[in-house]
Amino acid sequence: MSKSESALHYLRYLQQRFSEDGCLQRASALTYTTLFAVVPMMTVTYSMLSAIPSFNGVGEQIQAFVFQNFVPSAGATVEEYLQGFSRQARQLTAVGIAILVVTAYMMLRSIESALNAIWRVEHGRRGLAGFLLYWAILSLGPLLLGLGFVLTSYVASFKLFNDTTEMLGLGSWLFRVLPFLMSVAAFCLIYMAVPNRKVLFRHALLGGVVVSLLLELAKAMFALFISLSPSYQLIYGAFAAVPLFLLWIYLGWVIVLFGAEMVRSLGDLQAIMIRHPLPNTLQALLVLEAFDDSFAKGESMSRESYQQRRPISMEQWECCCRALAHEGLLREDQEGAWALSRNLATVEFWPLIRALPWGMPPVESLKAIREPLPDWLIRLLEQLQQFDSSGREQFSMPLSILFGTGLAAEPEQS
Known part of the structure; x- marks a missing residue:
């Protein structure tokens, strides 16, 4: 801009x-x-x-x-x-x-x-x-x-x-x-x-x-x-x-x-100036990765240190941390600092995604992302695109056929 x-x-x-x-x-x-x-x-x-x-x-x-x-x-x-x-x-x-x-x-x-x-x-x-x-x-x-x-x-x-x-x-x-x-x-x-x-x-x-x-x-x-x-x-x-x-x-x-x-x-100026910020679900995964990486190095993780990795607003940081804390992955101390509270080797991806309040973002919205993303997230987005396209093919049917209450619509006469 x-x-x-x-x-x-x-x-x-x-x-x-x-x-x-x-x-x-x-x-x-x-x-x-x-x-x-x-x-x-x-x-x-x-x-x-x-x-x-x-x-x-x-x-x-x-x-x-x-x-x-x-x-x-x-x-x-x-x-x-x-x-x-x-x-x-x-x-x-x-x-x-x-x-x-x-x-x-x-x-x-x-x-x-x-x-x-x-x-x-x-x-x-x-x-x-x-x-x-x-x-x-x-x-x-x-x-x-x-x-x-x-x-x-x-x-x-x-x-x-x-x-x-x-x-x-x-x-x-x-x-x-x-x-x-x-x-x-x-x-x-x-x-x-x-x-x-x-x-x-x-x-x-x-x-x-x-x-x-x-x-x-x-x-x-x-x-x-x-x-x-x-x-x-x-x-x-x-x-x-x-x-x-x-x-x-x-x-x-x-x-x-x-x-x-x-x-x-x-x-939050750096995060504000991004036209298409990361959806909360993807940002939560990146926040969780940052906490896991910091825990392995014996370091603490804060919003200020996370911003050195990628921009995030105060609201999105709090939103992601509280959602992950609700699932028992993070905990907040009396001073308001967050820390990892569970071994991520025991946490499966799909149940976590279903438990988060936002779900997976639509594939079309992911095309507008311009931020550099880690390799694992790029691979995940590619799999989501394949999952989305196969789902469209498998479930492309009128609701009347799905409910068994009617027939497929007749093609329109020219």
């Missing part, structure tokens, strides 16, 4: 996965959850920062920074509402604070569930691992943000720093780039830490850059839409900022979930 065809093929794949995973519906659910959790998250952030005397007032700085740089035009009005809500929330009793923390926890749980669904993870983090992840976000996240703001203000207070940036003309440029860099770092961390899968740093970083660029573009388009559509102000009046804020949250989640689909696909 040419580069343009490859790009179109990849974009079609992303669009298909985005639709299959129901990302628009998930974005709606996350918008609803965010609406309830934004005040608890702000309250927890203020509480964490106010516990350290050096961070007094930093919470308000972070909030103003976020609304000025990440929320278009309607952010000022919404910020005033949320500040009032948060001030009232900080006067709650211990029971009320506990309810707010639980609400913030449920939002993080919803985000993890949405990303795990994109990565096809059946079970999220449980027990201590899940608790530590959420606690790190709720506690260390605000503290790291506060530390970043304090250090930035401290460095900016140096006369040498100010004189140097002004002389080079970098002062305004640095403060314009800083929000973008913070956005990239935040999304990179989300894509690496939240899914219960191993995500490479370079994939998460690329996803963070793309999502941050899309959010900047969306912010500009959103502000333009608001300026060209004054009917919102006429209809909703002072309440107009609220539906606009909800619309922006929804658009933001759509972009974030699209970025998650992209990051997930980068790990």
Whole structure:
């Protein structure tokens, strides 16, 4: 395929996965959850920062920074509402604070569930691992943000720093780039830490850059839409900022979930670009051969090591391994790694093929395969072609003859 065809093929794949995973519906659910959790998250952030005397007032700085740089035009009005809500929330009793923390926890749980669904993870983090992840976000996240703001203000207070940036003309440029860099770092961390899968740093970083660029573009388009559509102000009046804020949250989640689909696909890029992937039955046989070969050499087998042999997507790898595990040929340990669990000398080919959920693929579909195949699989495919042709000759009869309920059809008169 040419580069343009490859790009179109990849974009079609992303669009298909985005639709299959129901990302628009998930974005709606996350918008609803965010609406309830934004005040608890702000309250927890203020509480964490106010516990350290050096961070007094930093919470308000972070909030103003976020609304000025990440929320278009309607952010000022919404910020005033949320500040009032948060001030009232900080006067709650211990029971009320506990309810707010639980609400913030449920939002993080919803985000993890949405990303795990994109990565096809059946079970999220449980027990201590899940608790530590959420606690790190709720506690260390605000503290790291506060530390970043304090250090930035401290460095900016140096006369040498100010004189140097002004002389080079970098002062305004640095403060314009800083929000973008913070956005990239935040999304990179989300894509690496939240899914219960191993995500490479370079994939998460690329996803963070793309999502941050899309959010900047969306912010500009959103502000333009608001300026060209004054009917919102006429209809909703002072309440107009609220539906606009909800619309922006929804658009933001759509972009974030699209970025998650992209990051997930980068790990399967080689397999995605194959127009005619191997059918599951043949791929399962090749996976089983790889496990048998690795077992004979005393080595472990993973999807990453298998991909050095031939491309395979994460979904097909999991599908093949689970089907072989159902037949007692593979087993999965507590860490999610697969290993051979049976001597293949005791396993016959045809009963295994009949037991697998996919059966043998049609011979016509095998002609489109362009991958280099091992000799034993080529011989198997040749035998299947002979079996298919002899079967067609032996069983070419109308069903009425087979059932004994009628005669063969008369030849049509010309």
